[in-house]
Amino acid sequence: xxxxxxxxxxxxxxxxxxxxxxxxxxxxxxxxxxxxxxxxxxxxxxxxxxxxxxxxxxxxxxxxxxxxxxxxxxxxxxxxxxxxxxxxxxxxxxxxxxxxxxxxxxxxxxxxxxxxxxxxxxxxxxxxxxxxxxxxxxxxxxxxxxxxxxxxxxxxxxxxxxx
Numbered sequence: 001x002x003x004x005x006x007x008x009x010x011x012x013x014x015x016x017x018x019x020x021x022x023x024x025x026x027x028x029x030x031x032x033x034x035x036x037x038x039x040x041x042x043x044x045x046x047x048x049x050x051x052x053x054x055x056x057x058x059x060x061x062x063x064x065x066x067x068x069x070x071x072x073x074x075x076x077x078x079x080x081x082x083x084x085x086x087x088x089x090x091x092x093x094x095x096x097x098x099x100x101x102x103x104x105x106x107x108x109x110x111x112x113x114x115x116x117x118x119x120x121x122x123x124x125x126x127x128x129x130x131x132x133x134x135x136x137x138x139x140x141x142x143x144x145x146x147x148x149x150x151x152x153x154x155x156x157x158x159x160x161x162x163x
Contacts, residue, residue: 003050003053006049006053008049009050011103011106012103015042015045016043016045019038019042022088022092023039030087034085034087038075038079042075048071049065052064052065058114058115062114062115065111066111069107069111072107075100076097076100079097
């Protein structure tokens with residue numbers, strides 16, 4: 001499967017395009033301060049997913065997804081600042097915040113799916129691979145994370161088996 005076919009990647013590109021369209025309408029100080037950082041960090045979300053997608057082993061793939069998640073939350077911070085400073089109207093900002101939450105859930109599901117094979121019962125088990133350490137437990141999300149979802153909610157069978 002190609003990177004462009006990954007639903008998570010497509011959602012990130014759509015989100016980043018919305019941010020770009022908003023910021024390009026800004027002028028002067030707003031654009032050169034908050035705007036440039038906002039676009040740069042938003043664009044880093046999909047860039048890091050792409051970097052991880054091209055990696056050979058599971059640990060590297062996850063590492064870049066964790067970086068992507070950091071940029072997603074950093075972008076959320078810029079969005080909240082822009083909303084607070086009345087640079088983005090509330091309805092638009094609220095729609096974008098919902099988009100952030102959706103991508104966050106999708107990204108967490110994608111991270112959990114990396115290095116796991118789907119069983120007939122619909123659960124995931126770790127794949128046996130020379131590039132995946134069985135002592136690696138950094139993929140476990142803490143309990144209570146409100147941004148979790150089953151991988152099936154956002155990904156096709158092909159996407160999950162090729163993660």
